Amino acid sequence: MSESAIGLPLHTPEGRTFRFDPGALCLELLPTGGPGPLARYEVLDTPAGLLDWVAAARLTPPGLRLPPIDERDLAAVRELRDALHGIAAAHAHGHALASADLAVVNAAAAGPPLAVRMTAAGQREWAPGVSVAGLVSTIARDAIDLFTGPYAAAGRIRECGAHDCYLLFVDTSRPGRRRWCAMERCGNRHKVRSHRARTRTEGEAPCPQD
Secondary structure: OOOOOOOEEEEOOOOOEEEEOOOOHHHHOHHHOOOHHHHHHOOOOOHHHHHHHHHHOOOOOOOOOOOOOOHHHHHHHHHHHHHHHHHHHHHHHOOOOOHHHHHHHHHHHOOOOOOEEEOOOOOEEEOOOOOHHHHHHHHHHHHHHHHHOOOOHHHHEEEOOOOOOOOEEEOOOOOOOOOOOOHHHHHHHHHHHHHHHHHHHHHHOOOOOO
16 A cells, blocks of 8 residues: 555535545545546546646655546546445445456556656656556555455445445554544534534433422
8 A cells, every 4th residue: 555644635515624534545536536426526527637636645756747638548547446436335335346346456457557766866756657557557556455455454444434425444543443534524523413412312301300
């Protein structure tokens, strides 16, 4: 898996921004849209949407610059994302993995990934030959590392516990009890609802009789 980062900036329907850390590069691709009802969140239908994602993702070193992006490139990234969504959701809910999703990920990973090199100053930078195909391969290989790695990460794929949130993440917490996409978003909403429910119940409690 790629190096960790503090997460992606996402926006609530009300326009508030919160940080979502799904725990892996490949899972960072999922909030960009997806199949079925997730299509309403699509941002990878334009080159600008993909470039914005690249700038925010946990790609290291930062500053990846892609060549001109065409519709075939966007379609390839969306196809991989949708397959990753299917695999991650299957792990989260204990379902069998779809062979079609596995085929997409394996085909993407078979291509050459992005490469880095060392500079004279001892820093890392992207090697020449950056392409969207290399990006797709890098993401697919990250997914294979996540789902088949030695740390049982596949068994810690979760879907946010909120009834109206479908964000998927790998629970990297030591106790393995993460429930929410982000405490500042769904975790806080749950606390507010629980507080209101307790307050309402206490207000409706009968008065003790003398």
